[in-house]
Amino acid sequence: MAAEPTAHELLRKHRPTLDQALEAIRTRAYWSPHPEHPKAYGEDGSLDAAAGKAAFDALLGNRLDLADQPGVDDWVGGEVSPYGIELGVTYPHPDIDVLLPAMRAGQRAWRDAGPELRAVVCLEILKRISDRTHQFAHAVMHTSGQAFMMAFQAGGPHAQDRALEAVAYAYAEQVRTPEQAEWTKPQGKRDPLVLTKRFTAVPRGIGLVIGCNTFPTWNGFPGLFASLATGNAVLVKPHPRAVLPLALTVRIARDVLAEAGFDPNLVALAAERPGEGIAKTLALRPEIRIIDYTGSTAFGDWLETNAHQAQVYTEKAGVNTVIVHSTDDYQGMLSNLAFSLSLYSGQMCTTPQNLLIPRDGIATDQGHKSFDEVTADLARAVDGLLGDDARANALLGAIVNPDVKARLEAAAGLGEVALASREVTHPDFPDAVVRTPVIVKLDGAKPDDEAAYMSECFGPVSFAVAVDSAADAVELLRRTVREKGAMTVGAYTTDAATEQAVEEACLEEAAQLSLNLTGGVYVNQTAAFSDFHGSGGNPAANAALTDSAFVANRFRMVEVRREA
Amino acid sequence: MAAEPTAHELLRKHRPTLDQALEAIRTRAYWSPHPEHPKAYGEDGSLDAAAGKAAFDALLGNRLDLADQPGVDDWVGGEVSPYGIELGVTYPHPDIDVLLPAMRAGQRAWRDAGPELRAVVCLEILKRISDRTHQFAHAVMHTSGQAFMMAFQAGGPHAQDRALEAVAYAYAEQVRTPEQAEWTKPQGKRDPLVLTKRFTAVPRGIGLVIGCNTFPTWNGFPGLFASLATGNAVLVKPHPRAVLPLALTVRIARDVLAEAGFDPNLVALAAERPGEGIAKTLALRPEIRIIDYTGSTAFGDWLETNAHQAQVYTEKAGVNTVIVHSTDDYQGMLSNLAFSLSLYSGQMCTTPQNLLIPRDGIATDQGHKSFDEVTADLARAVDGLLGDDARANALLGAIVNPDVKARLEAAAGLGEVALASREVTHPDFPDAVVRTPVIVKLDGAKPDDEAAYMSECFGPVSFAVAVDSAADAVELLRRTVREKGAMTVGAYTTDAATEQAVEEACLEEAAQLSLNLTGGVYVNQTAAFSDFHGSGGNPAANAALTDSAFVANRFRMVEVRREA
Missing domain, CATH: 3.40.309.10 (Aldehyde Dehydrogenase; Chain A, domain 2)
Known part of the structure; x- marks a missing residue:
């Protein structure tokens, strides 16, 4: 298979980072592979400040093409920056009856790739995103209204950390069960019973990520990467006011998947027309088996109450x-x-x-x-x-x-x-x-x-x-x-x-x-690999970022057993 | 605290078994600490065949008293063995407005006991159940209609294995996050940011176990022990035709909890009057935060659709x-x-x-x-x-x-x-x-x-x-x-x-x-620690016995952080 050399290369390149992430979620000590300083970028293929700004400017007023995402029936978009500029970017609008079936076509190969290869493909996606942190910073700034430095850090390295954390948890969870086991049960004087068992992590189907306006990447990445790393396809439905950062993410993911020999349609974008409310339609589709949502309590509660075919992870509102x-x-x-x-x-x-x-x-x-x-x-x-x-x-x-x-x-x-x-x-x-x-x-x-x-x-x-x-x-x-x-x-x-x-x-x-925080750490900030964001145990959110409950039900373990 | 010496003793006695169980779920090789042969019982405090039969017979026609379970407003029971004999056992019927609040009283101490002590208390409960395997065998036989040998094995050691498996998963899940972490984030030339973080596994509340007619212990134990080991109180609502095995279980659990210095009301029984349908009432109570159910698809679907305040784990019907x-x-x-x-x-x-x-x-x-x-x-x-x-x-x-x-x-x-x-x-x-x-x-x-x-x-x-x-x-x-x-x-x-x-x-x-099974293993049998029972990924069940998804959402991890 053509992906073999690439797989080997990806493992060599990213396995050490995965191991460090696995260690970090065990100790919960400080760790991050993604630099917070804007000046840290510009080498090893990453865009520096000027190149990142130019890359962002080049997007404005243009179609953001997702190569061959299937079922494009329109081009939509109307983002206006909280800083006042019209982005003028348009995105493919999906015919979901075409797109959803197409997203399933590549699932078998993605499943068969196994947890480790999926993890390092996810890390390669993150590497490409990290390289474009300066570009993402502008995209996050001009959709969320965050100041540049915050958009850079929270929308860049911190979001990437949360994504990597989700990949690490997903990987750890899938490999807790061995791929194969020999089971030998003594039978007294008779021959023992001997079975060979093979265990495969299988995806649930398509994960739907419903993004928010204020933290499109920070809140969008964990669900996206947790679902993808556990073998699911992922459809990203951004907030209509914050499409650009997630559309860039989808484009990069599709590129990496294709280069690694997988179907790029494992990750797709669902941009919508003004007032279309496509999330509600998508959330009830039988193909959608996982939903990650950040936003209002009303819609979060609606999802929890109505999307019975899916595992629903919500972060809603609270009173802090x-x-x-x-x-x-x-x-x-x-x-x-x-x-x-x-x-x-x-x-x-x-x-x-x-x-x-x-x-x-x-x-x-x-x-x-x-x-x-x-x-x-x-x-x-x-x-x-x-x-x-x-x-x-x-x-x-x-x-x-x-x-x-x-x-x-x-x-x-x-x-x-x-x-x-x-x-x-x-x-x-x-x-x-x-x-x-x-x-x-x-x-x-x-x-x-x-x-x-x-x-x-x-x-x-x-x-x-x-x-x-x-x-x-x-x-x-x-x-x-x-x-x-x-x-x-x-x-x-x-x-x-x-x-x-x-x-x-x-x-x-x-x-x-x-x-008693009096120094440089603030109650409203949490660090990936160490702090839990939300608890999943009070009405503000039904899940925490990130624990194993956030990943363990995104896949199922299927056993095939036979006599040895 | 009075429980200290007991805690030490329980750890010494059961920690090795817990470690073996943890190893078994990692390798999924054959393992069981619970003998399958009836003749293996009778020493080290366990009841032999005659004593087990006598202990069962002594129950018939009597009240099964649960010491001081609060809120008893009636005595109910009408089990008739599929073998034709009337059991004549009556059980306390709960005033749930008294019982449910009483079940919460001991939760703080149970939470503070921590995952390891909770695990070994659960193992002590299992040891006492194991000692009474012969008694349970008759109780299971005369409620489920299973033949004696099957009631003995499936209702005894195999059910106990599934319980221990759930305890092992629950323990492993809770200790994945350390109790404490030092977090030191470099700040260039300035002093690093340093936080001390403490992580506590907290229960969701009260778990409700809704038992079934055919496998009261085998299907009832996993949810019971998974919820209890993760710090929750557990209310057991047996099938009206199969109360006895779970009532015995509750009695033993209450005894062990009390002896170990905990509130016995952490485990309680909800027997019901004929046609009362108490499960439906209980399932919607705000105190009930976890539900484990085995039974018909209709009621399982109802629980999944209506019990929004709870995590719902169902095993329903399928077509094999x-x-x-x-x-x-x-x-x-x-x-x-x-x-x-x-x-x-x-x-x-x-x-x-x-x-x-x-x-x-x-x-x-x-x-x-x-x-x-x-x-x-x-x-x-x-x-x-x-x-x-x-x-x-x-x-x-x-x-x-x-x-x-x-x-x-x-x-x-x-x-x-x-x-x-x-x-x-x-x-x-x-x-x-x-x-x-x-x-x-x-x-x-x-x-x-x-x-x-x-x-x-x-x-x-x-x-x-x-x-x-x-x-x-x-x-x-x-x-x-x-x-x-x-x-x-x-x-x-x-x-x-x-x-x-x-x-x-x-x-x-x-x-x-x-x-291609042609020997002594059958498609309808699964072994704890190795085989998954159900997948949780098709309509027959929304959970598998046992994986980490079955335990990870029964507790939440709460973090308290402060400047070091």
């Missing part, structure tokens, strides 16, 4: 809480929180929303601080962080869509404003909507306020919620996670009993907890 | 096929098939139903055999196997319930009878309904016959289905698995191309295949 009880590093706490609230204008599923602060104030290394002092100091910290427009732009990015802007504007009416949002002008993109976060004071004891703080207000909106006590805060945390879900929980406390109570609430409600 | 294409051991094939059709009167979810035989006959080591010759020879083989009543009783057991008897009686009207069922008298139990299997000839090309062979006819009914060719057989196999599901597939062929086609069909439709 930080308990501010006490600290021995008041300035560190304020700086850390200010950064968390500001990063990407709070448009992360992990951004804190509710800051629960005792109404009698908190103990700090700078003495007792009243509720109003804490909120005022936090407002000042955010102001200080974002006082300089250049720095503000570099941190905030742009508001991703008009819904977020509308929520931000409405938030000021929900209570007393501790920090007002302000407009920031972007020097390069005058049409970009850039806004600093708003902080609104609410009272945890007031039923009217509860409607606000118990709903997700996605965007740069936080609520400083006055609570009666540490116990009251923990109880509200617990109720929030149970009823609304949470991707993250944070807490600041110097009190051992409070710390233990918060930990216990997080263990019981299955929420990921960051304690 | 054996392709009889050619053989170089005609007598071996006939003997093997005759045994498979006869064992437990075909009342196994793994028993072959449709024997697909080319209408032009098959090639054998004894020359060409026509379709009619094959069916006649198979009928003779079954007759020979069951000709002696003592042997027939030892193999067939009793018909488990009137529905099976009715189906058997109706089957003779579906086509030409190749082998008629006959009544067998049981020397010890004159009221037992014992029947030999019926084999009915059908034509795969006749639409009228399709209604019969494309439906599950659970019980001692097989169809010899005439097909046009090997290719026709494979196509029908494929369609049957896809539309109806299959727990097992068998095939006899000496033709490499046919063998490959059958294998490919099984890989594509995710069915477990046994090839």
